[in-house]
Amino acid sequence: MSLNSTDWQVRTDKTIRYVGPDHEVADANYVTVLELHRWLQDLADDASISADDYMDITTVNPSDKKFDTIITLTNGYTLDDAYTTPASEMIYGGSIIQGSGGTEAIYDGIRVVSARGTVVSVVQGNAVLFSANKFWNSIPNGESFAGINADPANGVCMQFMVKVRTAGADIDNRTLVFTTREEGKTYSEFRIPATGRGQNVVPLTYATDLNNPTAWTTVSTWTTIANVTSGFNLIDVDQNSADEGYYSEWDRNTTVSYTINQFYERMKWLTRNGETTTLYGLAGELFRGITHSVTIQAASSPGAFVEGGATPLSWGTGATAGTGQILAYDTRDPFVVHVQLLTGVVPGNAVTVTQGANSATTAASNAVTERTVSTPMCGASTGTSLVGAYGFSLEYLDLAVNDKITALDGTTRQPPNNVTFTVSGILADWRVLVGPEDGASGLDYDQLSNTNLLNGVTTSVEVDEAIPANTPTSGTIRIQRFNGDYTRHPYSEVNTTTKVFTITSHDFTSNNASIGANVFISYIDDASVGTSISFNTVQTSTQTLYVEARYGGTDPYTNSIKPAKTTATLGATGGSAVISAVSDE
Numbered sequence: 001m002s003l004n005s006t007d008w009q010v011r012t013d014k015t016i017r018y019v020g021p022d023h024e025v026a027d028a029n030y031v032t033v034l035e036l037h038r039w040l041q042d043l044a045d046d047a048s049i050s051a052d053d054y055m056d057i058t059t060v061n062p063s064d065k066k067f068d069t070i071i072t073l074t075n076g077y078t079l080d081d082a083y084t085t086p087a088s089e090m091i092y093g094g095s096i097i098q099g100s101g102g103t104e105a106i107y108d109g110i111r112v113v114s115a116r117g118t119v120v121s122v123v124q125g126n127a128v129l130f131s132a133n134k135f136w137n138s139i140p141n142g143e144s145f146a147g148i149n150a151d152p153a154n155g156v157c158m159q160f161m162v163k164v165r166t167a168g169a170d171i172d173n174r175t176l177v178f179t180t181r182e183e184g185k186t187y188s189e190f191r192i193p194a195t196g197r198g199q200n201v202v203p204l205t206y207a208t209d210l211n212n213p214t215a216w217t218t219v220s221t222w223t224t225i226a227n228v229t230s231g232f233n234l235i236d237v238d239q240n241s242a243d244e245g246y247y248s249e250w251d252r253n254t255t256v257s258y259t260i261n262q263f264y265e266r267m268k269w270l271t272r273n274g275e276t277t278t279l280y281g282l283a284g285e286l287f288r289g290i291t292h293s294v295t296i297q298a299a300s301s302p303g304a305f306v307e308g309g310a311t312p313l314s315w316g317t318g319a320t321a322g323t324g325q326i327l328a329y330d331t332r333d334p335f336v337v338h339v340q341l342l343t344g345v346v347p348g349n350a351v352t353v354t355q356g357a358n359s360a361t362t363a364a365s366n367a368v369t370e371r372t373v374s375t376p377m378c379g380a381s382t383g384t385s386l387v388g389a390y391g392f393s394l395e396y397l398d399l400a401v402n403d404k405i406t407a408l409d410g411t412t413r414q415p416p417n418n419v420t421f422t423v424s425g426i427l428a429d430w431r432v433l434v435g436p437e438d439g440a441s442g443l444d445y446d447q448l449s450n451t452n453l454l455n456g457v458t459t460s461v462e463v464d465e466a467i468p469a470n471t472p473t474s475g476t477i478r479i480q481r482f483n484g485d486y487t488r489h490p491y492s493e494v495n496t497t498t499k500v501f502t503i504t505s506h507d508f509t510s511n512n513a514s515i516g517a518n519v520f521i522s523y524i525d526d527a528s529v530g531t532s533i534s535f536n537t538v539q540t541s542t543q544t545l546y547v548e549a550r551y552g553g554t555d556p557y558t559n560s561i562k563p564a565k566t567t568a569t570l571g572a573t574g575g576s577a578v579i580s581a582v583s584d585e
Helices: 033-044 260-270
Strands: 008-010 015-018 063-067 070-073 095-098 105-113 121-124 156-166 176-180 188-192 199-203 226-235 244-251 292-296 313-315 322-330 335-344 352-355 358-361 368-370 379-381 386-390 404-406 418-424 431-436 457-462 475-480 486-495 500-507 518-522 524-527 532-538 543-551 561-570 575-578
Touching: 008 033, 033 063, 033 070, 033 095, 105 176, 121 156, 188 199, 244 322, 260 379, 260 386, 418 431, 418 543, 418 561, 431 518, 475 524, 486 518, 524 532, 543 575
Parallel strands: 070 095, 105 199, 226 322, 386 404, 418 575
Antiparallel strands: 008 015, 063 070, 095 105, 105 156, 121 176, 176 188, 226 244, 292 335, 292 368, 313 322, 313 352, 322 335, 352 358, 379 386, 418 532, 431 524, 431 543, 457 500, 475 486, 475 518, 486 500, 543 561, 561 575
């Protein structure tokens, strides 16, 4: 669209004002920087008449062109951004430079390459620009898609300008971050560390996310999905007895049956455009995850850095200044502070970094490592598993065998096959036992055998046989006593190498357990609190389980049942059993 002279004015105070229709109104007059320059030059060579723009050949020259995409307003002429519709919002296709010295301002051109209808947020100085009115997302009158000044033939969904310098100083080093974070769409981002004059091309993706089918109104209710550890923590994801470091430990609340893909959707909701709920002290729409790891020479002084606090880490002055939100502080050797860069540039080598009264010095060399940012911040969903972002993890028991989790050491690990076995068809207070099956639909009492005489107070039980690989890390075992009873003993640890269960302290003096006495693992051995009960374990091979439920009521035998028995299979995806109870009232 060419410039309509009735929509633009040059005021006597040398401001260039837009007075035409607003965004989304018919005939809104968007113009390129070159068209604005040509119009100004046309006015400047005219003879002024009554009621005309005051400018003519007798006035100073208003603009200069270096290139078709870089226009300088000269001799005090400026864009009027204080009027109803700011003039800069109606100009695209390059840069406008105005003023000089302490008054210089620069508007740089943005050209977003993405699908038509892409909805974009722009972050500058750790703040969302025009958060209440992102004019570039306007739907031009008569069109169906968001995005002003689109050029579909060249894959451009919108073009506009952003002010990157004011009062003679760059705004956050002219750094801009562009994001797409909308319901049902793929997330993406592109960061320009320092805009240049002319057109800055911003490639983004905006496609239907097949792993995000749930409406935001529903996802917003999944509030029991929570980050139980926000900050540095150790998790043994691959269960090799060596913990790895992460900056999160999310609970997807499997008791409510949230799948890993539903967890992924919740992470998208918590970081969507417009979300103000905080993560690590940052509004969700600004949270990106770890962008840089900063190695420091020693512990901070006089105290420890605070993760996710109100005060970010800061360093440098002028062109070397920057700030970063601390997401994890790893005090192992070497000390590393993992941050999301908020403003400015990353710190250099041997530089002091400060948070409040605490400070440290960065490493003498290779102090900063840049990390790849995932969109969304948790990583990608395959629909059934998570390919996690750098340093991001869930609780170990909430992970499954196909999840790929990248620790802070940069290594990607997979957990063993964590599965759940659930018994349903029961009521509260029913006693449920799940144990090994003997091959004839009965309980396998002699799954294991006791190695040492248990006669006195003991806290460990050794068995002769190899402990099955799918034994839960904590649970209960049953031990055959001298009088023939099988008593229940909670254990807190299993050592498959020494074949020892660490049990709650128990005195076997009056009723010992002899050498060779039967021992079996009771995978579930408890009273239910609801209509189902379950256990988690690592599945290594298919196993048949024996399941029994009992309940003898009183006053007067209300809801009593006959003992209900069944068998079920624990396989690669877990397993389940349904109790078919018969009343014994």
